[in-house]
Each structure stands twice: as C-alpha cells, then as structure tokens.
Amino acid sequence: MKNFRYPLEIAISLILYFIVLTLSLAYLKKDNIDYTFQIIVTLLPVIPCLLTVMSVIRLITQLDELQRQIQLYALAFAFTGTALATFRYGFLENIGFPHFPIFMIWPVMATLWGVGVAIGIWRYR
Structure with a gap:
C-alpha cells in the first residue's frame, strides 16, 4: 500500500x-x-x-541514496534548463516574439524534471 x-x-x-x-x-x-x-x-x-x-x-x-542522487540531478537539470529557457526566451520577446505566460514555467520545469529522471535512470541502469 x-x-x-x-x-x-x-x-x-x-x-x-x-x-x-x-x-x-x-x-x-x-x-x-x-x-x-x-x-x-x-x-x-x-x-x-x-x-x-x-x-x-x-x-x-x-528514497534510497541512489534514487535521491537521481532526483537531485534531475532537479538540477530542470532548474537550470528552465532558467536558461526562460531567460533566453525573454530576450526573444524583445524582438517581437509573443509573451511567454508565467503559468507555463511550471510545466516546463516539470517536463525537464521528468526528462532528468529518465536520463538518471538510464544512466544508472
């Protein structure tokens, strides 16, 4: 259970x-x-x-130690990936790209977290 x-x-x-x-x-x-x-x-x-x-x-x-390490790397990947993506897109808004709603930051971060977990699991299989 x-x-x-x-x-x-x-x-x-x-x-x-x-x-x-x-x-x-x-x-x-x-x-x-x-x-x-x-x-x-x-x-x-x-x-x-x-x-x-x-x-x-x-x-x-x-979680056990290996699973925690995978989560730490996944969260670091998600955090830095989201920061880079939103920072980069902010510059693109300066040249006319549509406004990126702040509501979309969490789905981007969650997706990158999932990708990071998948990479971590694959790496330690």
Whole structure:
C-alpha cells in the first residue's frame, strides 16, 4: 500500500486544485467584489499546490541514496534548463516574439524534471 500513497496524494491534490480553480474562477466573474477579496480568491488554488509540494518532499525523504542522487540531478537539470529557457526566451520577446505566460514555467520545469529522471535512470541502469 505504501507504493500507492504518492500517486494517490498527487491525484487528490490535482483534483482539489481543479475544483478550487474552477470555483474561484466562477466566483471572480461576479461584479462588485472587494479587491482584497479578489486577491484571496485568486490565490486559493495555491493551497492544493502546497499539498503537492509536501507530497513530493515526503517521497524524496523515503528514497534510497541512489534514487535521491537521481532526483537531485534531475532537479538540477530542470532548474537550470528552465532558467536558461526562460531567460533566453525573454530576450526573444524583445524582438517581437509573443509573451511567454508565467503559468507555463511550471510545466516546463516539470517536463525537464521528468526528462532528468529518465536520463538518471538510464544512466544508472
């Protein structure tokens, strides 16, 4: 059952995220909402994201030394790859490339993290 805990936690946090996001977006369509309350409602979907963070950290603390090393390299690959990609694209925006929404940074980083894990697993097979 321990092997199913992480995917279950991630699934629950994603479901909660989509529910909270949908409800907050629907609520924000109302007129005459106090600006401070708009900020609070807008940021509510971050709470389920915090559950994801806690789940990832809990998973990493349970890994053995080799798996932790693979995750460290994957995270370093994702961090530096995302930094390089967004920095580079920022320069391209100066010459007319479309604006890169900040919402896209996490999917880029998550994808590079997955690529980094795959490379690490392949490297240590």
